[in-house]
Amino acid sequence: MQQVVLFGRVSSTNERQSFERQINDLTQLATKLNYRVVSVFAEKISGATKNAARKELLNMIEFVNSNQIDKVLVTELSRLGRDTLQVLQTIEILNQNKISLYIQNYNIETLTPEKQINPMSQFLITILAEVARMERKTIENRLASGYMNFRNAGGGVGRKAGFRKSNEAMKDQYTEEIKMLKKGYSFTHINQITQTNKNTLTKLKKLFID
Structure with missing residues (x-):
């Protein structure tokens, strides 16, 4: 029997949201597929929050890397976050450790039963990576434009002289x-x-x- 963990997330900006439905759906899925649920991780946090500040996500990654876990189950890819780049980085970490991500709404896994990259999921990830690249380029252009406008208007940039973080x-x-x-x-x-x-x-x- 394959060992899995469940991961759920809802946004902290919506007080009415609960990750209980996600966990119930994933539990039913695990039962249907004859998976053994070893642990459950869930968080109420904005999907745009950087991975470094998402303790539950970090705990999940550490747990699956330290235990004999075969898969991580999510209801949809956005449960890992709304920042595409960070989602892809999380998937890459799981791939490197031969842990498959099962995405319920796509009915697709990132790895094959032989623990190799699933071509269909790789196609999906490639598309997401390109979207992430375009998003980063747009943000970079906006930042560069704002930076130049600020400098041209006489604004100062950089840390104050002598500044040192304690x-x-x-x-x-x-x-x-x-x-x-x-x-x-x-x-x-x-x-x-x-x-x-x-x-x-x-x-x-x-x-x-x-």
Whole structure:
């Protein structure tokens, strides 16, 4: 019997939403497919929130990587988040650990029974990746335009001279990164989850781990 975890999410901006329906639907699906549900993870948070601030998502990733889990079940891809790039990064982490993502509304898995990339899911992911690239390009263009307009209007940019973030502030801001460093996660793995650059991770390791 394959071991699975369930993951649900609803937006924190809608007080009437509950992830109970998602979990019930996934539980019924698991029963129908003869899967053994090992654990359930659910969060009430905006899908646009960065992965590094989504403790339940990070807990789920850590759990499936540390246990004999075959699949993660979600009702739809957006339950992993609304930021396409971050969703793709989460899928890539699962793929690297040979853990399939089962997307209920598409009735599709990211891996085949042989733990290889599913061509159909890869096609879907490729489309999403292109959408993410277009979104990032649009945002970059807007930021560049706003930056130039601000500079042309005489605005100053950059940190104030002498500014240096305190160690306590660093510890508060990068709590999850520090936890992962203490558990021996590689810089590359942490960067994939949180997008924290390697220079910052090096500094965190020097301050709080070494």
